[in-house]
Amino acid sequence: MHDKTLAQLSAGLAAGEFSSVELTRHFLDRIASLDGKLNSFITVTEAQALAQAEAADARIAAGEAGPLTGIPLAHKDIFCTRDVRTSCGSFMLDNFVSPYDATVVSRLAQAGMVMLGKTNMDEFAMGSSNETSYYGPVRNPWDTERVPGGSSGGSATAVAARLVPAATGTDTGGSIRQPAALSGITGLKPTYGRCSRWGMIAFASSLDQAGPMTRTAEDAALLLAGMAGFDERDSTSAERPVDDYRAGLDRPIDGLKVGLVREFMQQEGLDAGVAKATEAVLEELKRQGAEVVEISLPNAHLSVPAYYVVAPAECSSNLSRFDGVRFGHRCEDPKDLQDLYERSRSEGFGAEVKRRILIGTYALSAGYYDAYYLKAQQVRQLIAEDFRRAFEQVDLVVSPTAPDVAFPLGAKADDPVAMYLQDIYTIAVNLAGLPAISIPAPLADGLPTGFQMIGNHFEEARLLNVAHRIQRETDWHQQAPEGF
């Protein structure tokens, strides 16, 4: 049952081949027996899941089911869930139970999906290896001595190991796409504003975006349709209708113009195996009639430095609310207000979070604001302009998702800059607010690689269409890690 895609499970439920309760039970059993090796879940919500599954079965029986009704899923632990702890991977929120559901959570619940639990993640989504989590690192099912990528590493691993058919993730600089690539699954970061951020604990508000993490593009289309849409509670959410992502999946792609980013292919540190995998996907695109050209993003090399000003600046402010006063960790016996703040925050946050708060605080300080924050925002404009020009020439911009395959646990843990370079191909997309998808490319040395496709604003349907066309003709996305 766990080898079936979301779409297949949906068909199976509709045909009465199995019930949602059976399905839910099956995946809960897999989590119980296999997640000990992977640590992809922080919280498993067995009782609620079975109750939701029963309700879903009733809905299916009553003929009121949609395509997502009765399908188990997991939420990244950054989404607020009523009555279930929302930790954000941090000791700071180890005791935090949200009084409300995030919009993404309530939408998928209304669609009848069954939440199995909350997945592990880098603390406050800050990290590219899932090693900064208070709950310990997540292991990559392809090689448990390696990282799954991050920050949505728990969701990526859970989907890759078939512990759940689909999961939600969030992507601020690559946090859906990079772990999708390193874990061999499909991950979509929608256009900024496509999914509501209400109830998604903010890391960098101008960059954060929720998206689906699934095994196939078709599944991503189904899940995104349930997540996306305008939300009046999020002023930055887009007030425009959601496309029918599934309807256009099979459209032929002959004549499609694809632009390969020259700078990314020439990037120092690009693994030869990853480069080769990228070539293989390009060949498939050409085989289906697409035209591949080289394009240039002349300012893309500035995206990592710009990002590491903007994102920490926003995070330094967003994380101020964790002060020990109203919720989250509070230190023992504070002697005064200053002590309460200092110790609650020192004890509550891990090293990477503290590093970014310090960087961000510095970048926003009087006398430095113009040189850092303002300059970074200008760079952001330049990068958006690069993409605007690229989309005058091509329909899609493509590149590898990450420069390398999954690296061993601890390999980059003490070198933040090396870690930051994991997102060198993904960050520019967030800075420009564009949608992008990572799909599995051929393995390199037995490990997954990812192929990234970037679309123009609100062109999720096209990304999913092209990804699906590739997956229809290839089996890279069907490869499963041994033992799962």
Add this chain to the structure above:
Amino acid sequence: MQWEAVIGLEIHTQLATKSKIFSGSSTAFGAEPNTQASLLDLGMPGTLPVLNRRAVEFAVRFAKAIDAELARRSVFARKNYFYPDLPKGYQISQFELPIVGRGHVEILLEDGSLKTIGVTRAHLEEDAGKSLHEDFHGMTGIDLNRAGTPLLEIVSEPDMRSAREAVAYARKIYQIVTWLGICDGNMQEGSFRCDANVSVRPRGDEELGTRTELKNINSFRFLERAINYEIERQIEVIEDGGSIVQETRLYDAERDETRSMRSKEEANDYRYFPDPDLLPVVLDDDFIAEATRDMPELPDQRRARFESEHGLSAYDASMLTASRAHADYYEAVVAACGDAKLAANWVMGELAAALNKASLEIEQCPVSATGLGELLGRILDSTISGKIAKQVFEAMWAGEGSADEVIEAKGLKQVTDTGALAGWVDEVIAANPEQVANYRAAEADKRKKMIGFFVGQVMKKSQGKANPQQVNELLRQRLEE
């Protein structure tokens, strides 16, 4: 040395919206602590602000009222600092691009001349919560009901030269915001709070002295006292050879003094940056037209009209436009009786005295404007005298009915019947032979004064109801025949 004070004000006006500036919670005053705090007001993780359109409309109205530049695009920024009653760890405010730009108001100085005071800017922001130190031993209570209440912070140019001028300016702003209905003006509840920037310099100097900021003054009286105290303090410091330290000071009303709160060195670096959760506020023509569609006639315009159309003095016109309710009341009285001067005298005289005695605002006046107008109409058509009118007014105030009902019930209608009047006149002449003789012996110019005695006697006999002009005429005829 002659010293000159330089004063600028920052006024926080609480906007009279029903809900908060970024959440749907009520802004009503006085609820149980934290019962009007939504997820957002509590700073819950994952919550996001959504701008209250009404607050923007109010800012647009204010801009129009002070003839200010209105920013077609303004931006909310985060002002970052830690405090327990600031749940998000930042206040959402406007920094580099405020919604209201340069404007001005005119204040009336004591010598009767007008002075223009520049308004630098006005911006929208959210209020913080309240820290309650008294009720919790060794702890601080936090009430977030006020957190997120919309404020319009109005910043003046340093154009004022005395505490009196500063108060006149603050009153002017108060008049405008309450007149527009964008602020309820309740100073006890903190709806209108002033910070004053004060410095002194030798008279004639161009350069500004070092300023201090006096925080959170919520009455006009305290504003005047605090500024005066601070001016004296600064002069004393400088004359004693010291220098002024740039700092924030608190005014202690009980001791009538200002105290240092924090110096510039201790001041926070607020790390302002545009709030990524909110889009820039873009105002189009339609929005501005809609927001200003029902703008009332403004106090200065109305004052000018009262002078030109109603023939009132500048003083009277200014008194009658102290608030919109006053002006509306007065105009309704004029509409009902048709005599502006009589209406003005009554509204500022009898009515104001009665309200004052009863500690009532004009909005709570038991006598309606049309009711008062009707009463004044009875004076104008000679049904009653002005003196009887005061009696009728008291009865109306006490709820005894309309002017006509009171006049009828108490039989106060003026007697104009010549027969009845002649009878009283004859009786008075017969009863006072000595005065009659004196009168007749007196010179013509003295007689004018002397006739008052006889008029008084007749009025007394008529219990005030005799028509005084007619009595006068009759008496003169009889005494001089």
